[in-house]
Amino acid sequence: xxxxxxxxxxxxxxxxxxxxxxxxxxxxxxxxxxxxxxxxxxxxxxxxxxxxxxxxxxxxxxxxxxxxxxxxxxxxxxxxxxxxxxxxxxxxxxxxxxxxxxxxxxxxxxxxxxxxxxxxxxxxxxxxxxxxxxxxxxxxxxxxxxxxxxxxxxxxxxxxxxxxxxxxxxxxxxxxxxxxxxxxxxxxxxxxxxxxxxxxxxxxxxxxxxxxxxxxxxxxxxxxxxxxxxxxxxxxxxxxxxxxxxxxxxxxxxxxxx
Numbered sequence: 001x002x003x004x005x006x007x008x009x010x011x012x013x014x015x016x017x018x019x020x021x022x023x024x025x026x027x028x029x030x031x032x033x034x035x036x037x038x039x040x041x042x043x044x045x046x047x048x049x050x051x052x053x054x055x056x057x058x059x060x061x062x063x064x065x066x067x068x069x070x071x072x073x074x075x076x077x078x079x080x081x082x083x084x085x086x087x088x089x090x091x092x093x094x095x096x097x098x099x100x101x102x103x104x105x106x107x108x109x110x111x112x113x114x115x116x117x118x119x120x121x122x123x124x125x126x127x128x129x130x131x132x133x134x135x136x137x138x139x140x141x142x143x144x145x146x147x148x149x150x151x152x153x154x155x156x157x158x159x160x161x162x163x164x165x166x167x168x169x170x171x172x173x174x175x176x177x178x179x180x181x182x183x184x185x186x187x188x189x190x191x192x193x194x195x196x197x198x199x200x201x202x203x204x205x206x207x208x209x210x211x212x213x214x215x216x217x218x219x220x221x222x223x224x225x226x227x228x229x230x231x232x233x234x235x236x237x238x239x240x241x242x243x244x245x246x247x248x249x250x251x252x253x254x255x256x257x258x
Contacts, residue, residue, distance in 0.1 A: 012064040168218035
């Protein structure tokens with residue numbers, strides 16, 4: 001193990017970066033230096049392309065400008081990665097097989113310690129190129145050949161075919177994901193928002209936050225909101241306000257003005 005373990009954190013939520021940094025600082029017998037905190041696919045790619053060489057990367061799955069698997073397609077990642085996710089059932093088996101480990105938010109200090117110990121034990125006989133090839137293979141698994149154009153949903157013992165043009169937004173409520181049609185009707189669907197983000201055309205749908213995935217065609221107004229955030233006005237009326245964080249405003253404006 002190096003005298004000081006150099007760590008990069010790729011995460012779009014400042015509060016999550018602070019929590020992870022705090023948990024790392026409380027681990028005993030291990031010294032760390034956080035050499036970079038990056039909040040997007042593009043920023044991470046730019047940093048890594050400058051031949052930066054951390055010992056370990058903590059990487060969120062959903063970043064401000066896309067899914068973090070895109071990073072592996074664009075640049076060489078020179079070290080092991082521990083994925084971080086807020087979704088306990090989103091492809092966890094895939095992560096377990098193809099990455100060093102994953103941590104579920106909020107991070108359990110015992111799981112963090114276990115992941116670090118796994119990293120240390122694997123360094124003795126690690127095979128970096130094989131490891132990176134596995135990650136690249138995983139990245140391609142999450143890129144659909146074509147974008148989804150419809151959904152088949154269950155309704156009153158029947159099946160309904162809903163075309164994508166009918167969808168206003170998707171949202172999470174009490175651990176279920178709902179599809180909201182533009183006519184106000186809604187249906188429970190068997191997908192996670194992370195999965196939908198990958199399956200839908202990013203020119204047509206935007207991941208506003210961890211609760212909402214919004215169709216461009218349903219947005220009719222954008223207002224300033226408290227503490228420098230934005231409020232999206234959509235139709236039909238959402239079950240709760242759709243807020244764009246300060247960190248995502250620049251990305252959202254680029255998307256909205258495309």
